[in-house]
Amino acid sequence: MTTTMSRRGFLKSAATTTAFLYVGASAQGAAAAAGSADAMLTPFVKIDSDGNIFAIVKHFEKGQGPATGLTSLIAEELGVTMDQIGYEFAPSNPALYANTFFGGFQGTGGSTAMANSFMQYRQAGANAREMLIKAAAAEWGVDAGALDIQEGMVTGAGKSAPLGDFVAGAAEFAPSENPRLREPSEWKIIGNPATRRKDSPIKVNGKAQFAMDLHLPNQMVAMIARPESRGGVVVSFDDTDAQTIKGFIMAQTLPNNAGVVVYAEDTWAAIQARDMLSVEWDMSGAEARSSQEIRDEILTALNAAPTYNVNKADQAAVKAAVDGAAQVVEKTFYFPLLAHAPMEPLNCTIEQTAEGKIVLHDGCQAPTGPHMAYQQIFGLPAEMIEINTMLAGGSFGRRATPDADYQVEAALAFIMTDRSRPVKLVWTREDDIRGGYYRPAAGHKVRIGLDESGKIVGWDHHVAAQSIMKGTPFEAMAVQEGIDHSSVEGTADGPYMIPSMSLGLTDTQKATSLLWWRSVGHTHTAYVMEVMMDMAAKAAGKDPVAFRLEYLQGEKDQARKAGVLKLAAEKGNWGNPAPGNVQGIAVHKSFGSYVAEVVEISGNLDDGIRIEKVTAAVDCGIAVNPDVIKAQIEGGIGYGIGHAMRDQITLADGAVEQYNFPDYEPLRISDIQAIETHIVASTEAPTGIGEPGTPPSAPALANAIAQLDLRVAELPMTENGVYFA
Amino acid sequence: MAITLKLNGKTHTVNAEPGTPLLWVIRDELKLTGTKFGCGVASCGACTVHMNGEPVRSCQTYIEDVEDAEITTIEVMEEDKIGAAVQQAWLELDVVQCGYCQSGQIMNAVGLLRENAKPSVEEIDEYMYGNACRCATYQRIRAGVQRAAEILEA
Numbered sequence: 001m002t003t004t005m006s007r008r009g010f011l012k013s014a015a016t017t018t019a020f021l022y023v024g025a026s027a028q029g030a031a032a033a034a035g036s037a038d039a040m041l042t043p044f045v046k047i048d049s050d051g052n053i054f055a056i057v058k059h060f061e062k063g064q065g066p067a068t069g070l071t072s073l074i075a076e077e078l079g080v081t082m083d084q085i086g087y088e089f090a091p092s093n094p095a096l097y098a099n100t101f102f103g104g105f106q107g108t109g110g111s112t113a114m115a116n117s118f119m120q121y122r123q124a125g126a127n128a129r130e131m132l133i134k135a136a137a138a139e140w141g142v143d144a145g146a147l148d149i150q151e152g153m154v155t156g157a158g159k160s161a162p163l164g165d166f167v168a169g170a171a172e173f174a175p176s177e178n179p180r181l182r183e184p185s186e187w188k189i190i191g192n193p194a195t196r197r198k199d200s201p202i203k204v205n206g207k208a209q210f211a212m213d214l215h216l217p218n219q220m221v222a223m224i225a226r227p228e229s230r231g232g233v234v235v236s237f238d239d240t241d242a243q244t245i246k247g248f249i250m251a252q253t254l255p256n257n258a259g260v261v262v263y264a265e266d267t268w269a270a271i272q273a274r275d276m277l278s279v280e281w282d283m284s285g286a287e288a289r290s291s292q293e294i295r296d297e298i299l300t301a302l303n304a305a306p307t308y309n310v311n312k313a314d315q316a317a318v319k320a321a322v323d324g325a326a327q328v329v330e331k332t333f334y335f336p337l338l339a340h341a342p343m344e345p346l347n348c349t350i351e352q353t354a355e356g357k358i359v360l361h362d363g364c365q366a367p368t369g370p371h372m373a374y375q376q377i378f379g380l381p382a383e384m385i386e387i388n389t390m391l392a393g394g395s396f397g398r399r400a401t402p403d404a405d406y407q408v409e410a411a412l413a414f415i416m417t418d419r420s421r422p423v424k425l426v427w428t429r430e431d432d433i434r435g436g437y438y439r440p441a442a443g444h445k446v447r448i449g450l451d452e453s454g455k456i457v458g459w460d461h462h463v464a465a466q467s468i469m470k471g472t473p474f475e476a477m478a479v480q481e482g483i484d485h486s487s488v489e490g491t492a493d494g495p496y497m498i499p500s501m502s503l504g505l506t507d508t509q510k511a512t513s514l515l516w517w518r519s520v521g522h523t524h525t526a527y528v529m530e531v532m533m534d535m536a537a538k539a540a541g542k543d544p545v546a547f548r549l550e551y552l553q554g555e556k557d558q559a560r561k562a563g564v565l566k567l568a569a570e571k572g573n574w575g576n577p578a579p580g581n582v583q584g585i586a587v588h589k590s591f592g593s594y595v596a597e598v599v600e601i602s603g604n605l606d607d608g609i610r611i612e613k614v615t616a617a618v619d620c621g622i623a624v625n626p627d628v629i630k631a632q633i634e635g636g637i638g639y640g641i642g643h644a645m646r647d648q649i650t651l652a653d654g655a656v657e658q659y660n661f662p663d664y665e666p667l668r669i670s671d672i673q674a675i676e677t678h679i680v681a682s683t684e685a686p687t688g689i690g691e692p693g694t695p696p697s698a699p700a701l702a703n704a705i706a707q708l709d710l711r712v713a714e715l716p717m718t719e720n721g722v723y724f725a
Numbered sequence: 726m727a728i729t730l731k732l733n734g735k736t737h738t739v740n741a742e743p744g745t746p747l748l749w750v751i752r753d754e755l756k757l758t759g760t761k762f763g764c765g766v767a768s769c770g771a772c773t774v775h776m777n778g779e780p781v782r783s784c785q786t787y788i789e790d791v792e793d794a795e796i797t798t799i800e801v802m803e804e805d806k807i808g809a810a811v812q813q814a815w816l817e818l819d820v821v822q823c824g825y826c827q828s829g830q831i832m833n834a835v836g837l838l839r840e841n842a843k844p845s846v847e848e849i850d851e852y853m854y855g856n857a858c859r860c861a862t863y864q865r866i867r868a869g870v871q872r873a874a875e876i877l878e879a
């Protein structure tokens with residue numbers, strides 16, 4: 001009996017049928033399958049007429065790994081190797097492909113890709129297996145219970161044949177609501193550190209197609225001239241000079257007057273023509289503030305009473321407890337605006353088909369957003385709009401906006417043409433850095449009271465931040481009793497059992513436009529919580545790990561947080577840095593996952609410091625693809641530390657002062673010498689991994705720097721006394 | 726104006742104005758999209774190609790300056806001994822995340838190994854400094870260069 005075979009081996013009899021087998025569980029939870037593409041209901045598994053097997057991946061791939069992860073789940077349950085299965089991205093169809101954590105909305109975010117898909121995709125794979133087995137059992141006249149699929153072969157009862165032989169027959173059977181899932185002891189792919197990424201081969205040879213790489217026949221490239229400050233509107237423009245550029249086609253004011261669209265034959269012509277355009281703007285409604293005013297507003301708010309009592313604490317009692325304590329530890333923090341700057345600048349392409357359908361080609365993070373917007377813009381029913389999700393060159397949150405900003409821009413640029421040519425909207429890096437949708441500016445003021453024995457007796461915490469969710473379509477869902485949870489997550493809901501804590505929130509005026517940024521509110525709340533814990537431990541004369549553990553004495557939630565803290569401390573040689581080095585530690589829960597990090601640095605404040613090593617421990621439940629998890633922790637650490645080191649977006653009279661990478665400097669290869677990640681073995685359901693590596697990274701670095709007697713409470717560090725060698 | 730370009734072993738006649746960055750000729754005119762646009766100002770390395778075997782930033786290399794040069798892009802790196810070793814190392818270690826910077830990383834890494842068969846960590850960091858990776862895959866890039874050096878030595 002052959003147990004290994006090439007994918008072509010599946011072709012045999014499948015090639016003689018035109019049947020597609022689609023299997024899945026519907027959005028309503030009812031299972032269904034169909035024998036043809038027309039009748040498919042919820043397709044997560046596709047076996048085409050050539051016998052090729054595909055996982056239909058409902059989450060876009062920006063590097064965080066769902067193309068590998070969701071495919072792993074199907075492969076495991078179906079019984080094929082990772083080499084025997086491909087993947088395709090799902091079309092926009094929320095009835096079938098909604099994020100099960102987002103109601104009826106299809107989209108990726110909040111580190112939910114694996115968490116919301118884990119059971120759904122396993123069940124789909126298991127159903128496909130059971131239907132193929134039933135077909136084989138019927139054909140062979142044997143008991144289905146005697147058969148299994150392993151490495152693509154239906155095997156048992158003394159027989160063996162490639163699963164491709166049974167595709168047409170399988171389509172006759174209905175999937176069940178509770179297919180038998182393989183036991184963890186049977187798993188070969190899930191949890192296997194040797195599983196490789198499915199998208200690596202095309203990303204090392206230049207063949208990967210990002211949306212930026214699309215060249216549709218006869219397409220135009222559109223670029224938009226935008227005002228210096230967000231909110232300015234076009235009064236008039238003059239394209240006389242732009243017309244001298246070879247390849248310039250035309251220029252038109254956007255219907256909403258937010259900018260002037262330049263259309264050109266190719267990207268370089270568009271870049272040049274846009275440079276040559278002169279536009280007169282009405283700036284009366286534009287953002288006019290400067291960063292200093294934004295900072296002053298936030299710091300002033302922190303000194304007044306908070307608007308919202310987030311945890312309904314007895315604020316006076318907490319204040320009294322702190323005031324009456326033997327020792328008070330206090331600090332005020334400030335966090336600037338930040339841009340996401342994904343490596344692939346924003347872009348997307350729109351075309352109209354002969355049947356009048358609108359097709360959007362996009363590294364699309366949240367298809368339901370542009371899909372709904374396009375129904376309005378084009379006056380078309382949902383089924384006349386298609387979204388082709390392509391690979392995305394990073395996102396960090398930027399490709400999902402509540403107003404589908406760049407996809408709407410592209411649609412507006414397209415409707416001003418005769419629609420005979422596809423329009424590809426391209427942003428340059430300058431558009432990206434200066435274009436808004438920033439991590440909000442935020443401040444915190446914290447006062448902690450300690451008793452004689454160094455125990456916390458009161459924790460008075462005030463957050464002043466610009467709300468991400470207010471004023472967006474998500475407000476009703478995300479804002480309760482006036483409180484935007486994304487401003488306080490990580491402080492309002494952490495596992496620490498802190499006695500007598502009060503958490504207040506004040507909204508401050510939004511600056512330019514705001515957006516979630518890798519780990520959202522945790523980007524600042526983790527920093528404050530973990531720096532304050534460090535300061536309190538020092539004031540109490542206790543070891544920072546031991547001190548934290550005092551507040552993690554509970555079951556489960558606390559135990560898991562304590563678990564990663566202890567593991568990171570052990571693996572990172574906590575307390576025993578290399579000679580001349582110092583260490584800092586931080587631990588944080590976000591998106592359901594627990595991550596602790598030890599940062600070890602060398603050098604000193606005068607000559608500069610260097611990050612020698614980051615040791616991380618992560619508990620994200622069942623580790624489906626351990627190596628992808630490690631990569632996400634590495635990337636999350638780099639993203640958090642890189643921005644904390646030296647990045648900020650600043651405004652001068654409303655205009656963004658940064659332009660491109662030279663003044664929004666990315667983390668570079670030499671900035672972190674080593675990262676080591678340890679994964680806690682777990683049988684809990686999988687939780688987030690794309691974001692949780694980021695929150696503890698900056699405070700762990702800050703706590704290491706504090707060992708050199710500099711407590712950094714405002715970011716970026718380079719603007720606040722830290723020099724990196 | 727018509728310009729003759731030697732790219733990946735073939736001669737192309739392209740129509741481009743002087744001052745056009747090589748990047749846009751490669752991407753938009755020749756439709757070889759493995760070479761990426763990241764910043765346009767020589768500060769990210771996503772657009773790295775080889776000019777006579779050495780890495781250059783194609784966003785800041787003008788078409789009129791490359792007429793007599795041999796240009797090589799990521800698309801033919803598997804035919805290059807060092808290129809194939811780097812690609813193999815990248816696959817073994819799953820270096821990529823989003824992948825958008827990785828053509829440039831690989832082109833630059835090949836340039837390094839061509840000059841220096843066994844670079845130290847410091848030499849890798851120095852040579853690769855200008856290649857930004859927003860996904861922060863640097864750990865694995867560093868390990869990937871070392872692994873490629875090992876593959877080539879074997």
Ligand code: FES
Pocket residue numbers: 761762763764765766767768769770771772773782783784785
């Ligand atoms: S695009 Fe050329 S260096 Fe960034």
Ligand code: FES
Pocket residue numbers: 063343393394821822823824825826827857858859860861862
């Ligand atoms: S892999 Fe995403 S930018 Fe490098």
